[in-house]
Amino acid sequence: MLFKITHSIGLINAWWFLIIYTFIMIVQPYLYPDGKKVMKRRTTQPPKKKLERFFGFIGMILYFGSSFYSIILPLSLESTNFIIGTVIFLISMTIYIIAVHNYATTPFNKPVTKGIYRISRNPIHFFSYIAWIGVGIAAGSWILIICNLIMIANMHIGTLSEEKYCLEKYGNSYNKYMKKVPRYFLFF
Numbered sequence: 001m002l003f004k005i006t007h008s009i010g011l012i013n014a015w016w017f018l019i020i021y022t023f024i025m026i027v028q029p030y031l032y033p034d035g036k037k038v039m040k041r042r043t044t045q046p047p048k049k050k051l052e053r054f055f056g057f058i059g060m061i062l063y064f065g066s067s068f069y070s071i072i073l074p075l076s077l078e079s080t081n082f083i084i085g086t087v088i089f090l091i092s093m094t095i096y097i098i099a100v101h102n103y104a105t106t107p108f109n110k111p112v113t114k115g116i117y118r119i120s121r122n123p124i125h126f127f128s129y130i131a132w133i134g135v136g137i138a139a140g141s142w143i144l145i146i147c148n149l150i151m152i153a154n155m156h157i158g159t160l161s162e163e164k165y166c167l168e169k170y171g172n173s174y175n176k177y178m179k180k181v182p183r184y185f186l187f188f
């Protein structure tokens with residue numbers, strides 16, 4: 001596997017992954033009858049403490065930095081990196097789409113516990129970052145991979161805040177769910 005550091009703006013760059021990811025992230029919720037409510041539910045954040053806001057700010061900088069960085073990352077379409085990274089991206093985005101569907105079709109007054117949420121309490125976040133690690137592999141960029149590993153660690157702080165919010169909102173049913181289903185995926 002070849003990891004290189006070459007930068008140039010071009011048609012065959014990692015920004016194609018950004019376009020696909022952004023399109024799915026923005027458009028998919030609006031495909032449901034209550035699309036505006038789904039998007040509002042997804043973007044509503046629980047109250048956060050100062051440290052949580054700080055880590056959220058760092059996460060946003062890394063996210064937008066990674067997004068803009070993808071614009072100058074050329075792809076080598078015949079490389080092993082590209083093939084492996086693209087497969088990781090496509091599998092992750094497929095699971096992401098399924099997770100958003102499960103999320104969008106759950107009544108707004110209940111916690112999301114069906115479908116992929118039976119094996120992970122946070123599949124949207126988790127597979128979003130795994131998809132971006134796939135982009136880093138496809139582009140042969142250690143920088144993009146490291147940024148996304150940092151964002152995964154950063155995401156954990158936000159996840160703890162969201163789970164506390166869900167416990168307050170849904171009570172005992174969410175507490176039982178937390179005891180049965182791992183936070184991220186299968187084993188952790």
